[in-house]
Amino acid sequence: MSVSEDKVSGEEVGRLKAKDPDQGENGLVSYRLTEGDGLGVFELTTDSQTREAVIKLKKMVDYETKRTYMLRIEGSNPHVDPRFIAWGPYRDEATVKIMVEDADEPPVFVAPSYSFEVEENAPAGTQVGRVHAKDTDVANNPVRYMIPRYTDVEQFFSINSEDGMITTTRPLDREAQPWHNISVSATEIGGHHQDTKVRVNIRVKDVNDNAPEFATNNEILMCETIMPGKVIETVSAVDKDEMAHRQHFTFSLAPEIAHNHNFSLKDNRDSTASIHVLRKGFSRLTQDVYFLPIEISDNGQPSLSSTNTLTVRVCSCDSKDTILSCNVEPYVLPAGLSTGALIAILACIVILLAIVVLFVALRRQKKEPLIVFEEEDIRENIITYDDEGGGEEDTEAFDIATLQNPDGANGFLPRKDIKPELQYPMRPGLGSAGGNSVDVDDFIKSRIAEADSDPTAPPYDSIQIYGYEGRGSVAGSLSSLESVTTESDLDYDYLQSWGPRFKRLADLYGTKDYPMNDMDDVEDS
Structure with missing residues (x-):
């Protein structure tokens, strides 16, 4: 079996x-x-x-x-x-x-797990280590390697699929992540493509790439009555790099305040430093905060240093040097300025503000009537519009005053103190009602001919209105007052030729004797 x-x-x-x-x-x-x-x-x-x-x-x-x-x-x-x-x-x-x-089994790694080290900030492509797996079947198929992405989400590493060599893809930061735990999968090429995984732990070796800094950033509270030579604070430092027993920090004041007359620094040679007071007579009213820039250096290879600022705040204390208050007190007014004077100053300020507000309000009220007055101020101004309408090209294309006064177009202005037949010259081809008369129909035809021959005339679909009553009437202008105020010497016999419709007028003006019944009929009409 x-x-x-x-x-x-x-x-x-x-x-x-x-x-x-x-x-x-x-x-x-x-x-x-x-x-x-x-x-x-x-x-x-x-x-x-x-x-x-x-x-x-x-x-x-x-x-x-x-x-x-x-x-x-x-x-x-x-x-x-x-x-x-x-x-x-x-x-x-x-x-x-x-x-x-014999059964088709997955590849087997030579070691149950792997551990490697790589230096911090090593360039991309740095070799980390090699893993090895083999196919235990008789066929001894070749093996392909890969790193599952879920074990190296940010893809810090890559692996050669043929020989299993792991390399970095970018510089590593030990302070951000000192260990990287990934997995490597080995799959046989051929057979049933079975795979197996192994754990790979990669430690990032520390490199001195971070400067030291203060261990705490607390303010130093100092009494105003402190005596010279007293230690107000002992400062220490920390480094984000891997702390070793041989690591040591040194302290010194920044060169710009090395010779100040307020504070001094003493390096205790145990990675700490003491801050001493050099004088007395500190006052919050004069200066309530002092800033001390301190340089801190380590003994790494290469050595790194940084400047950190220490804040010293002056406080009010009692006789036992117990801090009472560190807040800045308001400046006390001189004794010569009484409370009444202060109230008077405040009152003046309030009055000035009220005057300014009143002035602004009056200016606003003045603007409103001016606007209304300007709207109601209607004057005979000439307003030019550039819009078009009614089929006309624009309002500047022609002068409508010519239509209201056709004689003005030729430079002739009629006079109102003489009869029309005496001031209008005879126009050839016009006048069907007499030698000196102008027929309205002829007038319209003349204007149409002028409009057709004038290239600057309005379009054909425009409506032209002429305020012209015609001339050549024997009676003169209808607006003449002489026909109603004085006896007229005109002969109205021509009314007999106008037909039955004008018989009543012919009877009235054609004879000097007016029957009473006719006058009654006129009044009735």
Whole structure:
């Protein structure tokens, strides 16, 4: 029989059965392993139903380690009649050869885990270390390596898929992340493409790339009455780099205040420094805060230094140097300026503000009437508009006054103190009602002819309105007052030729005698 190397402990490998001729197929038979090289790998049990010997795997087998096992199994009758013991033995043995079958297994890493180190700020492409896995199958397929992205989200590292060499993709910062724990996957090329993973721990080695700084940034509170030579503070420093027992800090005042007359610094040579007061007579009214720039250096390779500012605040204290207040008190007015004078100053300020507000309000009120007055101030101003409408080109294209006074177009302005027939010259081709008269129809035709021949005239679809009553009337202008105020010497006999419609007028003006009944009819009309 055979067993695959991928079977787990407890799985059945095979069965065999011994038969007692006296008891038949279902006779009781007990089985046991007597010898063989597989006693520690396999175990033997009996099936209660079929009375068969069941061979099971006790622990996993490895095809690459051992490919065959030999077992000797004994089957015996547990119930032997004493009368027939001498005829025995009542047992039998069988040799079982078990073949181990090769299974397609994933690659196996040489080490259960890997640990590497890489220097901080090393350039991209720096080699970190190599991992190695192999295919344990007989085929011994090549292995491909990769880093699962979920174990290196920011992709600090890359791996050569063929030889398993891990390199950096960018400089690493130990202060940001001192350890990087990633996984490397190995997959066989060919077969069932099974893979296996191994843990890789990468430690970032520290490099002195951070300058030291104050351990705390608290203010120093100092009494106004402090005596010279007293220590007001002992400062210490820290470094973000990896602290070592040999690391040491030195302190000194910045060069710009090295010779100040207020404070001094003493380096205690134990990575601390003491701040001393040089004088007395500090006052919050004169200066309540002092700033001390202090240079701190480490002993790294290379050595780094930084300037940190220490704040010293002057406070009010009692006789026992207990701090009472560190706030700046308001400046006390001189004794000569009384409370009444202060109130008078404030009153003047308020009055000035009120005057300014009143002045602004009056200016706003003045602007409103001016705007209304300007809107109501209608004057005969000439306003020019550039918009078009009614089919006209624009309001500047022609002078409408010419239409209201056709004689003005030719430079002739009529006079109102003489009769029309005396001041209008005869126009050839015009006048159907007399030699000196101008017919309205002829006038319109003349204007149409002028508009057709004038390139600057309005378009054809424009409406032209002429405020012209015509001239040549014997009666003169209708607006003349002489016809109603004085006796007219004009001859109105021509009214007889105007037809029945003008008979009443002809009767009234055609004779000097007016019958009373006719006058009544005129009044009635």
